[in-house]
Amino acid sequence: MEIPMIYYIVLSLVMFFAGVYGFITRKNMLMMLISIELMLNAVDINFAVFNRFLFPGQMEGMIFSIFAIAIAAAETAIAIAIIINIYRHIRNIDADNLDDMKY
Amino acid sequence: MELLPLAQQVIFYLLAIVIVVCSILAVTTRRILRAATYLLFVLLSTAGIYFMLDYTFLGSVQIAVYAGGILVLFVFSILLTSKPGESTDEKDIKHRVLGLVAALAGAAVCAYALFTYKWPEIAIQDVQSINDIGHALIGMDKFQYLLPFEAVSVLLLACIIGAIMIARKR
Numbered sequence: 001m002e003i004p005m006i007y008y009i010v011l012s013l014v015m016f017f018a019g020v021y022g023f024i025t026r027k028n029m030l031m032m033l034i035s036i037e038l039m040l041n042a043v044d045i046n047f048a049v050f051n052r053f054l055f056p057g058q059m060e061g062m063i064f065s066i067f068a069i070a071i072a073a074a075e076t077a078i079a080i081a082i083i084i085n086i087y088r089h090i091r092n093i094d095a096d097n098l099d100d101m102k103y
Numbered sequence: 104m105e106l107l108p109l110a111q112q113v114i115f116y117l118l119a120i121v122i123v124v125c126s127i128l129a130v131t132t133r134r135i136l137r138a139a140t141y142l143l144f145v146l147l148s149t150a151g152i153y154f155m156l157d158y159t160f161l162g163s164v165q166i167a168v169y170a171g172g173i174l175v176l177f178v179f180s181i182l183l184t185s186k187p188g189e190s191t192d193e194k195d196i197k198h199r200v201l202g203l204v205a206a207l208a209g210a211a212v213c214a215y216a217l218f219t220y221k222w223p224e225i226a227i228q229d230v231q232s233i234n235d236i237g238h239a240l241i242g243m244d245k246f247q248y249l250l251p252f253e254a255v256s257v258l259l260l261a262c263i264i265g266a267i268m269i270a271r272k273r
Contacts, residue, residue, distance in 0.1 A: 002112060003155070006222070010214070011122055014126065014210070015122060015145065017207075020209060022129070024206075025130075030180060030184065038126055041149055059231050066160075069168050074258055077262050077266045078269070080177070081269040084184065
């Protein structure tokens with residue numbers, strides 16, 4: 001444990017806000033999903049690091065990370081199913097074009 | 104896993120460089136398949152970070168589920184929904200500036216909070232064995248997680264059925 005805790009947290013900070021930038025600026029829904037994966041991944045790192053450095057006798061943070069990974073897998077599968085269904089209907093997966101149900 | 108301090112630092116900086124560069128490239132590149140590849144590098148380096156923290160089980164789960172499962176889903180859906188070599192458009196300049204401002208402002212606020220907070224110094228202990236993780240996942244006492252474990256299994260089943268229902272051809 002030669003590396004201080006703050007180094008890991010700054011790493012996940014950069015990853016999280018890269019995800020925020022991608023989510024706001026990209027039109028393609030798969031790119032938005034990739035950005036969400038980046039954000040989720042950064043949060044998982046934070047859970048593991050806080051667990052390891054602040055509560056070393058317990059493992060709640062690690063188990064929370066495991067559950068978060070499982071739920072991220074479920075969420076991604078559903079989102080990709082929805083995206084493929086949308087592609088079948090309008091031949092396009094840009095978020096700007098999804099206004100059929102709006103008017 | 105006991106490493107020399109120097110080796111630990113070298114490995115950490117390598118992983119950090121890969122994570123920072125690839126996560127920024129993943130959200131700025133125009134080619135969506137390249138973005139998925141950069142995401143793969145980020146996820147594998149994250150598994151490396153978990154291994155450095157001695158959370159070997161979490162690192163293996165990360166590789167198996169994220170790098171093995173989710174990335175394959177991403178690559179398949181990218182190949183199904185876009186022509187190879189096609190580049191995706193970003194939003195107009197106003198949205199990009201907005202995104203950059205939001206990301207930088209959020210990062211600045213979080214960095215300020217992180218660097219001004221007094222973190223407690225706690226002696227590092229050895230990490231729990233895989234035995235303890237197994238008991239924690241299927242026990243029913245305090246700090247044991249049988250109910251969430253079963254709830255996640257039901258969630259995954261519902262997700263499989265839902266994905267088939269949504270994506271099937273009518």
